[in-house]
Amino acid sequence: MFPTTKSQLIENLINFSEKELASYSKKRNFDFGPPHKNVSKLSPYLRTRFISEEEVLKIAVNKKNIKTSEKFIEEIFWRTYWRGWLESHPWIYEEYLNTSNNQPLPRKTGIKCFDSWKEELIDTGYLHNHSRMWFASIWIFTLGYSWQSGADFFKKNLLDFCPASNTLGWRWVAGLQTINKPYVAKSDNISYFTNGRFNPNGQLIEKVNLNYAEQNSSNVFPFMRHNKIEFKNFNNLGIILNKNDLSLNHIFDNKKMTYECCVYSTEHETKLVNEFNKNIILDILNNNKNFEITENYNQIIDWLVNKKIKNLVLPYETVGNNIFNVKNFKNKLKQLNINYNFFLRDWDRNAFPYATKGFFKFKKNIPNLINLADI
Ligand SMILES: Cc1cc2nc3c(=O)[nH]c(=O)nc-3n(C[C@H](O)[C@H](O)[C@H](O)COP(=O)(O)OP(=O)(O)OC[C@H]3O[C@@H](n4cnc5c(N)ncnc54)[C@H](O)[C@@H]3O)c2cc1C
Structure with a gap:
């Protein structure tokens, strides 16, 4: 599933753009199981910028299909958003590291979908986004483990581990990112979006009440617009x-x-x-x-x-x-x-200052950011 040459990666991306991109927005939430053809599987490469966001979008999106690619473009910006958001809330990562507690991990739980995703992650270094959400939710609310230990488990095993997307993804599921609004995995939803591969009916805790205190918003350090680098006088x-x-x-x-x-x-x-x-x-x-x-x-x-x-x-x-x-x-x-x-990079320099609040606000800037990136 994960080639390690740029030439093969580009071939896969062209293939994905030609065959899958048009139906991406309809199908992206389905986890049909490996090899996950309906999603791009670009995250390990974007995380390391083995391929950059601009390169991906220049290959995948052209003026003719910009409308049908909107959802894909928006998803690409989720990573940018999380990274920018963490830049303006750096203590959140410190807090995660300080509270990470090396909890022993669940072995076989008997919840078929969960056990299967755990194996898939260990075997391939990847999980579909929706399964990451279900997995994290079951980990925290049904099995009662800390979100930090789940984030550690992902950190160890994901090919695409990204401090921002991972920590904030787990916090979001736990109901800390959007305060007291956890993501609760439901068996119906799992059954539908796995195309009937799994149905953990009666096995999950599907009602969750949280009561976290609101976070102090004065702890936000707006991202300072960095000066553009002067390319002159760069000898040696x-x-x-x-x-x-x-x-x-x-x-x-x-x-x-x-x-x-x-x-x-x-x-x-x-x-x-x-x-x-x-x-x-x-x-x-x-x-x-x-x-x-x-x-x-x-x-x-x-x-x-x-x-x-x-x-x-x-x-x-x-x-x-x-x-x-x-x-x-x-x-x-x-x-x-x-x-x-x-x-x-200009990609981050232009986007990070908008990433201090929710994604909805940030998203409004995407057309402008795309123009600035000359895509
Ligand atoms: C609990 C949890 C932990 C996560 N941890 C990570 C992590 O450590 N590293 C990581 O890269 N992603 C993480 N994600 C986000 C997301 O699951 C993956 O980026 C996505 O599954 C990658 O698959 P893809 O490339 O096939 O996605 P596609 O659907 O093809 O999306 C294209 C690209 O958009 C970006 N993207 C899409 N969705 C997200 C998202 N929700 N957040 C950030 N970027 C996104 C990725 O760069 C991805 O490659 C996490 C999500 C959750 C819920």
């Missing part, structure tokens, strides 16, 4: 790609700039996820013979010195995604007299 330019953005260099290619590039590869605790991450990086290295791979800070420093880098560009690090935005590393760059810039 180096770019480090990492799981936050594996295609940032394309922006510099488009400007016909020369640069040195290395890809920073990190380990993941789960074999399946680790192999997927390593293989997409391998594809980048195969397509760019002059790129190097680095696996720790010392190797990066050696690379910077060997290549005589004077200006360094790194992917912008949103909340939960810190890799290089740490004191020791930045001090080292200062010592080496290297200017550095955490590069925020």
Whole structure:
């Protein structure tokens, strides 16, 4: 289901656009089971920007089908929205990390759909969106586990783990994101949207009453509009790609700039996820013979010195995604007299300031954001 070469990914995307996109809005909520043809399965690639949002939409959407693609475009913006929202509420992620409590996980529960989704997630690194919602709801309300332990379980096993989409997705199901409005999984709904594959009638807790206190809205830090980067005077330019953005260099290619590039590869605790991450990086290295791979800070420093880098560009690090935005590393760059810039793509720069409240408000800006992205 998840190819690890860009060429195969693009072929799949073209196929999806030709055969599935027109019925996406009608069918996207159905979980027909693997191989999930009715949805794009792009999340592991968008999360790492192995392919960027603009690239996806330029392939999938053309002026003729912009109307039929509206729902798909809106879904693409959900990730942007969650990421932007977490930027203006950074303590929410801290709170999750601090309350994550390593609860032991449910083994066989006897709830067929739940056990099956758990296996699917472990075996493939993916779950359909609707099943993530049902799974999270059963986890919290029927089985009585904490939402944080569920978020940890997803974090460990998803190919597309994204601190914002995951934490806020679990909070939303738990009734914390839209306060006291939990997402409650219903057996009828599961039966209908799995096309009768499952019917947990009588097995789920379908009535939930919550009484959380309203959140203090003064804790919002509106996202400050970042200055656009000056592309002038970038001599001895180096770019480090990492799981936050594996295609940032394309922006510099488009400007016909020369640069040195290395890809920073990190380990993941789960074999399946680790192999997927390593293989997409391998594809980048195969397509760019002059790129190097680095696996720790010392190797990066050696690379910077060997290549005589004077200006360094790194992917912008949103909340939960810190890799290089740490004191020791930045001090080292200062010592080496290297200017550095955490590069925020225009896609995020334009959208994040609108993501401080609900998605409904944010959504109104999508046509304008699409125009700005020149799609
Ligand atoms: C509890 C829970 C946890 C989740 N955790 C993650 C996570 O860690 N990482 C992650 O990428 N997504 C997460 N999601 C969102 C969503 O389930 C996946 O992005 C989606 O299932 C990806 O499948 P797809 O690419 O086939 O989606 P498609 O329906 O084809 O959508 C296209 C793209 O739109 C974006 N998208 C669609 N729905 C959402 C959504 N609800 N939130 C954010 N982006 C969306 C994704 O980038 C996706 O690739 C979570 C949802 C829930 C309910």
